[in-house]
Every structure is written in structure tokens, then in C-alpha cells.
Amino acid sequence: MAEETKRAEDLPREVEMPSPTAWPIVLAAGITLLVAGLATTVWLTVLGACLAAAGTVGWFRHLYPHERLETERVEHEPFKPVTERPEVARRREVIQEGHRARVPVEIYPVSAGIKGGLAGSVAMALLAMLYGVVSHHGIWYPINLLAAVVYARPLLVSSHQISTFHIQLFLVAAAIHVLASLLVGLLYGAVLPMFPRRPILLGGFVAPIVWSGLLHSVLGIINPLLNQRISWGWFVASQIGFGIVAGLVVARQGRIHTRQYLPFAIRAGLEVSGRPQDKDPGEGQQ
Amino acid sequence: MAPDSMPIARALSLPRSERKPWLEVLHEWVITVDHKKIGVMYVLYGLLFMVAGGIEATLMRIQLAVPEARFVSPQVFNRLFTMHGTTMIFFVAMPILFGFANYLVPLMIGARDMAFPRLNAFSFWMTAFGGLLLYFSYVGGAGVYGAGSAPSFGWWAYAPLTSPAFARGHSTDFWTLALLVSGVGTVGFGVNTVATILCMRCPGMKLTKMPLLVWLNLVMGGMLFFTISPLTAAQLMLMIDRYLGGHFFDTQAGGKATLWMHFFWIFGHPEVYVLIIPAFAFLSEIVPVFSRKAIFGYPIMVAATVGIGFISFGVWAHHLYTIDMPSYGQAFFVGMSLAIAVPTGIKIFNWLATMWGGKIWLATPMLFCVGFLFQFLIAGLTGVILANAPFDWQLGNSYFVVAHFHYVIVGGILFALFGAFYYWFPKVTGRMMDETLGKWHFWLFVIGFHLTFDPMHIAGILGMPRRIWTYQPGHGWAIWNMISTFGVFVQATAILIFVFNLIHSYLQGAQAGDDPWDAWTLEWSTSSPPPPYNFAVIPEVKSRRPLWDLKHPEDPDWQYE
Numbered sequence: 001m002a003e004e005t006k007r008a009e010d011l012p013r014e015v016e017m018p019s020p021t022a023w024p025i026v027l028a029a030g031i032t033l034l035v036a037g038l039a040t041t042v043w044l045t046v047l048g049a050c051l052a053a054a055g056t057v058g059w060f061r062h063l064y065p066h067e068r069l070e071t072e073r074v075e076h077e078p079f080k081p082v083t084e085r086p087e088v089a090r091r092r093e094v095i096q097e098g099h100r101a102r103v104p105v106e107i108y109p110v111s112a113g114i115k116g117g118l119a120g121s122v123a124m125a126l127l128a129m130l131y132g133v134v135s136h137h138g139i140w141y142p143i144n145l146l147a148a149v150v151y152a153r154p155l156l157v158s159s160h161q162i163s164t165f166h167i168q169l170f171l172v173a174a175a176i177h178v179l180a181s182l183l184v185g186l187l188y189g190a191v192l193p194m195f196p197r198r199p200i201l202l203g204g205f206v207a208p209i210v211w212s213g214l215l216h217s218v219l220g221i222i223n224p225l226l227n228q229r230i231s232w233g234w235f236v237a238s239q240i241g242f243g244i245v246a247g248l249v250v251a252r253q254g255r256i257h258t259r260q261y262l263p264f265a266i267r268a269g270l271e272v273s274g275r276p277q278d279k280d281p282g283e284g285q286q
Numbered sequence: 287m288a289p290d291s292m293p294i295a296r297a298l299s300l301p302r303s304e305r306k307p308w309l310e311v312l313h314e315w316v317i318t319v320d321h322k323k324i325g326v327m328y329v330l331y332g333l334l335f336m337v338a339g340g341i342e343a344t345l346m347r348i349q350l351a352v353p354e355a356r357f358v359s360p361q362v363f364n365r366l367f368t369m370h371g372t373t374m375i376f377f378v379a380m381p382i383l384f385g386f387a388n389y390l391v392p393l394m395i396g397a398r399d400m401a402f403p404r405l406n407a408f409s410f411w412m413t414a415f416g417g418l419l420l421y422f423s424y425v426g427g428a429g430v431y432g433a434g435s436a437p438s439f440g441w442w443a444y445a446p447l448t449s450p451a452f453a454r455g456h457s458t459d460f461w462t463l464a465l466l467v468s469g470v471g472t473v474g475f476g477v478n479t480v481a482t483i484l485c486m487r488c489p490g491m492k493l494t495k496m497p498l499l500v501w502l503n504l505v506m507g508g509m510l511f512f513t514i515s516p517l518t519a520a521q522l523m524l525m526i527d528r529y530l531g532g533h534f535f536d537t538q539a540g541g542k543a544t545l546w547m548h549f550f551w552i553f554g555h556p557e558v559y560v561l562i563i564p565a566f567a568f569l570s571e572i573v574p575v576f577s578r579k580a581i582f583g584y585p586i587m588v589a590a591t592v593g594i595g596f597i598s599f600g601v602w603a604h605h606l607y608t609i610d611m612p613s614y615g616q617a618f619f620v621g622m623s624l625a626i627a628v629p630t631g632i633k634i635f636n637w638l639a640t641m642w643g644g645k646i647w648l649a650t651p652m653l654f655c656v657g658f659l660f661q662f663l664i665a666g667l668t669g670v671i672l673a674n675a676p677f678d679w680q681l682g683n684s685y686f687v688v689a690h691f692h693y694v695i696v697g698g699i700l701f702a703l704f705g706a707f708y709y710w711f712p713k714v715t716g717r718m719m720d721e722t723l724g725k726w727h728f729w730l731f732v733i734g735f736h737l738t739f740d741p742m743h744i745a746g747i748l749g750m751p752r753r754i755w756t757y758q759p760g761h762g763w764a765i766w767n768m769i770s771t772f773g774v775f776v777q778a779t780a781i782l783i784f785v786f787n788l789i790h791s792y793l794q795g796a797q798a799g800d801d802p803w804d805a806w807t808l809e810w811s812t813s814s815p816p817p818p819y820n821f822a823v824i825p826e827v828k829s830r831r832p833l834w835d836l837k838h839p840e841d842p843d844w845q846y847e
Contacts, residue, residue: 011822011823012822012823015398015819015822017320017398017399017818017819018319018399018403018404019319020314020317020318020319020320021317021319021404021407022316022317023404024319024404024405024407024408024411025316025317025407025408025411027408028408028411028412028414028415028471029411029415031412031415031467031470032412032415032416032418032419032467035419035463035466035467036419036422036460036463038459038463038525038529039426039456039459039460039463040426040456059404062404063404072817072818072819074817074819074822075817080800080801083799083800083801083802083803083804084799085799085802087647087649088802088803088804098579098643099578099579099580099644100579100580100843100846101579101643102582102583102639103639103642103643194642261846
């Protein structure tokens with residue numbers, strides 16, 4: 001109480017503020033009329049020039065030799081850092097664990113994504129080859145089609161030729177498959193912590209179906225020849241197979257905590273001060 | 287309390303004998319140099335012009351509702367879309383955003399006023415008189431030729447439509463002079479904002495501790511120097527062409543019409559970011575408070591804004607893909623236009639990350655921010671489509687572009703502005719806006735917005751060109767235009783509710799108190815409305831959320847920044 005009284009006594013009783021003045025509006029009106037005269041009559045320009053001159057001189061005299069100020073009486077009402085509005089009070093009680101958290105507070109390590117991607121790639125390859133066998137195209141058919149994503153030759157040859165083994169196509173397809181699987185695995189590792197309740201539903205079903213739908217809608221435009229040869233039912237099945245296996249593998253890995261408030265320098269491995277516990281109350285006042 | 291910050295409400299609450307004469311109140315406002323009053327005047331001025339621009343839009347939509355309509359003549363239609371575009375950009379969006387910046391920036395940095403209070407007043411009056419000059423063209427535009435009234439060349443004013451041969455009378459001159467005059471005010475505002483933010487911050491408020499709204503307005507203020515200058519230069523060149531026999535844009539005498547296009551869009555595209563960055567600023571303040579979480583990724587939000595500011599000056603020619611531009615030029619502008627989506631996307635992700643895991647409170651300001659996020663995302667996606675030259679060759683100058691642009695301006699900026707109105711109204715007036723009316727406003731406006739602008743995408747893809755006065759049946763456009771026109775009336779209803787809410791809440795709203803949202807920035811630490819001097823004692827801050835520190839001394843933010 002005594003401290004509050006002292007604080008009130010320390011307050012200034014008056015504050016000096018710039019005094020109101022008409023010269024800015026006079027100058028603005030003058031300039032406007034001055035230019036408006038170009039499209040109307042020269043007399044408007046003359047009037048505008050007079051007003052602008054008066055405004056300039058008046059403004060100058062308002063500031064020199066001494067700026068004109070007016071005194072405002074300070075009415076002290078100490079700030080109460082609490083609002084009585086019930087809507088706010090209700091919400092204040094439910095804050096505040098994690099009000100500063102940078103979610104997700106736990107993530108999967110990079111290795112989880114790599115493992116998930118590789119496991120998913122195996123599952124997808126098995127399903128694709130199963131399709132080749134069931135459809136009587138042979139196991140090399142889906143591999144050659146995958147190579148055709150970047151290498152158009154397989155689409156221009158006969159159905160028989162596209163079902164046989166070609167070393168170049170195999171290497172291209174293997175590279176695409178492994179690279180894409182790793183990238184999607186890493187994506188799963190990054191995204192799944194954000195959906196902790198249903199990782200398999202998201203990774204195994206929702207994402208593959210959305211991706212397949214997107215591809216189905218545009219492939220006919222981008223690459224109609226490839227589009228004709230794709231069996232979309234099997235395509236979706238292999239995507240789901242990848243998603244479920246990758247999702248399961250990623251979700252089974254141990255999570256690690258993110259370094260929530262550490263400065264970048266410390267996260268980068270530099271030996272500097274700046275951890276929250278290093279700070280003292282005076283530091284923030286600088 | 288500051289008695290003269292709410293003159294009407296105060297006047298009405300006093301006995302008649304104690305009321306100040308209206309003329310005296312008016313005089314006080316006309317000669318004021320107080321940043322808060324000037325901010326309020328900017329906003330009211332913008333709202334007034336919004337009525338004019340809204341009426342123009344409604345008349346255009348009525349004309350386009352059905353094929354072969356004759357509601358207005360082609361000449362009137364041309365004037366309507368010219369005045370609508372010019373009004374909404376220069377005399378609605380900019381003044382209202384400047385008004386908010388004027389009001390909030392000094393309060394948020396713990397200053398007593400702007401750095402140059404008189405320049406502030408001058409800037410406002412220049413902007414205001416510029417708008418009046420533009421609309422004077424309805425009266426004085428005919429000139430000695432008796433030709434036309436308001437300008438009718440579209441708000442881009444492409445040459446040679448502005449040359450004396452095609453724009454007789456004085457309508458073009460009024461348009462040019464209006465933008466020249468208001469441009470002076472705009473640059474004045476930019477100088478003042480930058481100087482205020484760099485020089486007037488309270489003790490402890492380092493650049494890294496400024497509220498994001500202040501950071502974003504700093505970027506916007508800096509951008510104004512470079513956006514307005516090319517426009518002003520082009521306007522002067524046009525005046526020289528029209529009055530002194532110059533040939534800058536006269537293709538018959540060695541000039542280039544495309545020169546105007548370049549000048550205009552070097553202004554025009556950064557201008558979109560001048561408008562959207564303050565909208566981002568509103569979200570960066572409102573979303574954390576209504577998610578009850580600190581903003582996610584403050585440093586990267588600042589970096590993204592600065593990045594947007596820089597990149598925005600390298601994208602202008604994506605408006606000009608169909609002129610004679612070499613392929614490497616097109617490739618450059620495609621790349622830059624796509625690149626600007628990256629920092630913009632970062633901001634959207636950061637707002638979502640702020641909301642995620644928070645205790646979201648869907649009060650009206652937050653509802654508008656959520657609407658912004660959804661719609662601005664779609665606006666960004668259609669922007670990415672149009673940034674690609676081959677798509678733009680097909681869709682440029684179609685209603686698809688109109689839809690994209692209005693998704694940015696209305697779905698983005700206007701939604702953020704409405705959120706800002708509901709959020710800061712209690713600070714400005716001391717009274718809360720009505721929540722029920724606010725929710726009616728939000729939902730009707732959302733419905734009206736989507737009814738109006740979603741069908742325009744389809745009409746554009748079906749080949750409907752922009753700026754056509756009417757169209758024949760059989761193109762498949764009629765149904766989409768009818769829906770758009772219906773949507774305008776839904777939006778107008780929502781706006782009427784908003785205006786009623788403003789007036790009703792101003793006169794009879796619940797008392798707000800100093801800090802009605804349990805917020806964290808300095809403006810909430812002074813009374814509502816603030817006194818003329820803002821703060822009796824200049825505050826000292828230790829973190830980006832000074833009021834959080836004050837309310838929670840056991841868990842202050844500065845330990846984590």
C-alpha cells in the first residue's frame with residue numbers, strides 16, 4: 001500500500017504535448033487547390049498558392065523559435081492487470097501449461113523416418129510385384145512403368161516388351177523408388193508427431209488416398225500414355241501398403257524432446273550463455 | 287479517462303447545458319495533432335469511402351446479373367469500375383490501415399505520440415483532400431468539351447486510354463491529381479511511421495522485443511517510400527504528356543504504352559503487400575491472444591515479412607506476361623512470383639502453429655482471423671496459378687483474376703480488418719462491440735463473400751473477360767453472375783449489421799475496462815480510451831509480452847527470449 005502511494009507521488013502531475021494547430025490542414029488544402037487549378041481555373045491555383053504559403057509560414061512559426069506545447073493534466077488511474085469480464089476470467093483458469101510451448105514438444109529422430117521409408121518401400125515393392133503376377137503382366141511390368149515416369153521409352157514399346165527385364169529401366173525405377181520412399185518416410189517422421197492420436201489412419205490411409213486422388217486427377221493431362229497403363233485399384237493398394245508399414249515403423253520409434261527455448265547458437269552447438277536458467281531478473285531490464 | 291476521446295458519447299451523456307457546442311468539437315478534431323484522433327479520422331474517412339466504393343460495386347453487379355442487361359450504360363459502367371478500384375485501394379484500404387497504424391503503433395511502443403505529430407495531421411488531410419478531388423471529377427470532369435464525368439479507363443489507367451485523344455475533358459486530370467495529392471500524404475505517413483518506430487520506442491523495447499504489429503508496420507512504412515515514388519513519377523509524366531506536349535506514353539510519337547504499365551505495376555504489386563502486411567500484423571496480435579499462446583516463431587515471422595517486402599519489388603511484371611517480354615524475363619518473374627509464396631506460407635504455418643495446442647477462443651475477432659487464414663490460403667493458391675506465365679496467358683484479364691484479387695483484398699485484408707475492428711474497438715471507445723451482432727456479421731459476410739467471389743473463378747475459367755459491360759446468353763456465364771450478384775446483397779446486409787453494431791456499441795456497448803481480452807501488449811496497459819498523453823509514465827519493457835510479465839511475475843517471458 002505504502003509502495004503504491006509512493007508510486008502515485010512519483011507520477012508527473014502534468015505532461016506536455018504538441019498543441020493542436022490548423023496549419024497542416026491549411027497547407028494541405030492549399031496544395032490541393034494549387035494542383036486542382038490545373039484542371040479548373042488559374043484563380044484556384046492562385047488561391048491554393050496563397051494558402052500553401054500561409055500554411056508553410058504558420059507551421060514554421062508554430063515550431064520556431066519554440067515549439068508550441070500544451071499541458072495535459074495527468075489523471076492517475078493505476079493499471080489493474082486483471083479484467084473482470086467473466087469470459088476472460090473463465091479462460092484464464094484453463095491456461096497455462098504449455099502456453100509458451102512450441103509444439104510438437106516431442107518429435108521422431110531423423111532415423112525413424114529413414115527406417116519407415118525403407119520398410120514402406122519394401123512393402124510397396126512386394127505389392128507392386130504381386131500385381132504384376134496377378135495381372136499376368138509379370139513382375140517387371142510395374143518396375144518398367146515406374147521408370148517411365150522420367151524415361152518415356154517404355155511407353156512407346158509393345159506390351160510384351162514392357163513386361164520384360166531391362167537393366168536401365170530397373171536402375172532408374174530402383175533409384176526413384178528408394179529416393180521417393182526415403183523422402184516420404186522423412187515426411188512421415190516430421191508430420192506424424194503432429195497427429196499423435198491417429199498416426200496410422202493418417203499415414204496409412206488418409207495421406208495415400210489424398211495423394212492417389214490428386215495424381216489420378218492430373219495424370220491424364222500430364223502423361224496420358226502412362227495414365228492408360230495404370231491400374232488405379234492396385235495403385236491405391238500399394239500406396240496404402242506403403243503408408244501403413246511406414247507409419248507403423250515410424251510410430252514405434254522412440255521420441256525425443258525438442259529444444260524449446262534454447263537460442264539458435266546453443267542449438268547449433270556453440271558454447272555460449274543464454275539458457276533460461278542463466279538469466280537473472282535484471283537482465284531483462286536492459 | 288480521456289474525456290475528449292469520445293466526444294459524441296460523452297456529449298450525449300452530459301446534461302444539455304454542459305455539452306460542448308458541435309462546432310467546437312468539430313474544430314478540436316480538425317486542428318488535432320493527436321495520433322489517436324488522426325487514426326480515428328483515417329478510419330472514419332475510409333469507411334465513408336467504402337460506402338461509395340460499395341455502392342459502385344453493387345451497381346456493377348446488378349448490371350452483370352443477367353445477360354444483355356441495360357441497368358446502366360456502358361459509359362457509366364466504365365466509370366463505375368474505374369472509381370470502384372481507385373476508391374477501394376487508395377481511399378478505403380490504405381486510409382483504414384493507416385488509421386489503425388496511427389492509433390496503435392505509438393501505444394504499442396510506449397510512446398506519447400508519433401515522431402512528427404503535425405506531419406501526421408498534414409498527411410491525413412492530404413489523403414482526405416485527394417479523395418475529394420477524385421470524386422470532384424463527377425462534377426468537374428466534363429471540362430470544356432462536355433465529355434464524360436468521372437474517369438473511365440480502369441484503375442490501372444493504361445496508356446493510351448489516358449491520352450487527350452481518348453480521355454477528353456478533365457476526368458483523367460482529376461484522377462492523376464487526386465493520386466498525386468494523396469501520394470504526398472501516403473509518403474508522409476510512411477516517413478512518420480518509420481521514424482516513430484525507430485526513434486520513439488520505450489526503454490527496454492529493442493527491435494527484437496517489438497510487437498509483431500509494430501515490426502510489420504515498420505516494413506510497410508519503408509515499402510511506401512519505394513512504391514509510391516514510381517506512381518508519382520508516372521503521374522507527373524502523364525501530366526507532362528497531357529499538358530506540355532510530352533510523348534512518354536504516346537506510341538505515335540516514339541513513346542511506349544508499356545512504359546506506363548511497368549511504372550504502374552512497379553507501384554501496383556508492392557502495393558498489394560503494403561495492404562496485406564498490416565493485415566498480417568492484425569493476425570499476429572489477435573491469433574496469439576485468442577489462442578492463449580505466445581506467437582510461434584517470432585524471429586522467422588519478422589524475417590518472412592522483411593523477405594516479402596524485398597521480393598515484392600521483383601514481381602511486378604507478372605501482370606505483363608502478355609506484352610512483348612523475352613522468355614528469360616518471364617522466367618525471372620515467374621520465379622520471383624513463386625518465391626514470394628515461401629515467406630507468405632511461413633507466416634500461415636506460424637499462425638496455425640500458434641493456434642495448435644492453444645486454448646482457442648472463437649470470439650468475433652478470432653472468427654475473422656480464421657476466415658482470413660482459410661481464404662487467404664486459397665487466394666495464395668490461385669496466385670501461384672497465375673504466377674505461372676502459361677496459365678496467365680489463358681486466365682489473365684479474365685474473371686479468374688478478378689476473383690483472385692478480391693480473395694486477397696476482401697477475403698484477406700477486409701476480414702483481418704474486421705477482426706481488428708472488433709479487437710481494438712474497446713480500446714478506442716471504452717466499450718465492447720456486441721458479440722451476437724458480430725457473429726451475425728461474420729457468418730453473413732462469409733456466406734456473401736463466397737457466393738460473390740467463388741463463382742467468379744468459374745466464370746473466368748469459362749472465358750468471361752473482366753470489365754465487360756454485358757454479355758450474351760449461351761456462354762454458361764449467366765448462372766455464375768447471378769449467384770455473384772446475390773452474394774453482394776448478402777455481403778451488404780452483413781456490412782449494415784457491422785455499421786449498426788459500431789454505432790450501437792459506441793453509444794450503448796458494455797464497459798470494456800482497460801484490458802478486456804487479457805492481452806499482452808502495451809496498449810492494453812493504459813485506460814480505454816487512452817488519455818491524450820497515452821501513458822502517465824513511459825513504460826519499461828523486458829519482453830515481447832510486457833503485460834504477461836506484469837500479470838505473471840512468477841513466470842515472465844524475458845526468461846525465454
